[in-house]
């Protein structure tokens with residue numbers, strides 16, 4: 356943690372939950388920051404973009420699925436100071452989508468029971484969200 360002003364970066368992420376109550380996590384690919392760690396899928400909100408529109412766009416680009424905005428509910432925020440920026444990341448719960456989930460940009464995908472999420476190493480921003488998710492599901 357530092358007192359120096361850091362730019363705030365807004366990233367939106369989704370906890371996709373399937374009919375069996377499993378949650379989708381995605382492994383960051385080689386060549387990206389935090390490669391090999393398992394994250395909740397999502398990405399940066401572009402300037403002027405609505406966060407929900409950004410999440411719908413990212414889920415389509417990364418996973419090939421279509422999500423209706425009415426099916427997205429933010430339920431917890433991650434707030435984490437990385438070395439060069441402060442990440443603010445709402446996690447949206449999403450139980451309905453259309454299309455098959457495929458890894459277009461990630462190294463791997465996993466559907467994981469909430470109690471087993473801690474078995475997967477996550478970025479420091481994502482890891483604290485697991486307890487909230489476990490309580491909710």
Ligand code: C5P
Nearest residue numbers: 366368388394395398399437478480481
């Ligand atoms: O995915 P992308 O590299 O565009 O995300 C920007 C940064 O946001 C990452 O380098 C990482 O530090 C952070 N991030 C995160 N958890 C996520 C998504 C992104 O900590 N689920």
